[in-house]
Ligand SMILES: Nc1ncnc2c1ncn2[C@@H]1O[C@H](COP(=O)(O)OP(=O)(O)O)[C@@H](O)[C@H]1O
């Protein structure tokens with residue numbers, strides 16, 4: 001299959017005079033053309049940092065990539081100059097940020113905001129008329145009638161505003177779209193509509209997508225593969241089907257599933273994983289999940305678990321160390 005993105009052993013820190021935050025600690029994953037990878041985990045797991053690293057948008061000078069490679073269509077993005085990177089943004093990849101509503105300019109017509117992106121990244125040489133036509137096409141792509149280009153963001157409902165944000169991200173038809181919790185602010189019905197639309201557009205435009213979320217329902221709806229993140233590491237990496245199937249799982253993944261409320265029965269208790277994500281300035285030794293893990297063994301406190309292939313997917317947990325069907329990494 002055609003690999004569009006390959007992240008290898010990526011580590012990222014935020015450095016200040018007072019402390020070093022170990023936000024991402026040696027993660028690896030890859031993404032094929034036309035596929036969607038879900039990046040899931042609790043707040044603080046390092047999901048947004050991973051996305052910002054790929055787009056080279058980490059805050060300067062605190063955010064530092066300390067190790068690894070990020071290959072987009074074979075090119076290591078970490079080797080590119082700022083100017084080369086700027087040329088790539090929009091056209092090759094684009095991002096929908098967490099809190100997308102604040103991405104819109106309240107005093108600018110939505111059509112102008114899409115045109116701005118087109119002119120900046122995708123179509124510097126196009127005539128005004130051509131840009132205007134692309135604006136209309138882009139709006140229609142996300143299900144907004146073209147005439148609404150002359151309206152301001154406040155004239156749109158939450159769900160429609162989110163479509164505008166998606167239109168801006170898709171204006172230049174990027175090969176890779178990174179969506180950071182894109183529907184958290186929407187109510188459930190609208191959320192489902194927006195997600196369905198995003199999946200449809202992904203197919204139509206033959207785009208690849210990274211969907212960042214803490215919601216396993218969203219994973220089930222849109223993702224092909226899933227990487228479960230904890231304390232800056234990928235603890236389990238599998239197809240969506242495998243993640244939702246019984247069988248071998250990282251105890252953290254099992255815990256995440258335990259925190260889904262049962263909406264139908266109403267009797268099943270919400271069982272969130274006890275405890276908190278460790279302080280990223282002082283990560284625990286051994287397995288970073290051991291302080292919260294119900295299956296903790298002696299070695300978990302001292303030895304970091306290797307990533308092994310088990311039941312056809314990757315798990316980093318001592319429960320499976322030594323039983324693996326073949327070491328990986
Ligand atoms: N600009 C920053 N400066 C210092 N620490 C940061 C910064 N941004 C994020 N962090 C820290 O990095 C860790 C990972 O954060 P983030 O990538 O935002 O996680 P997620 O998106 O999974 O919630 C957290 O501990 C967070 O507090």
Ligand SMILES: [Mg+2]
Pocket residue numbers: 047048049098180
């Ligand atoms: Mg985040």
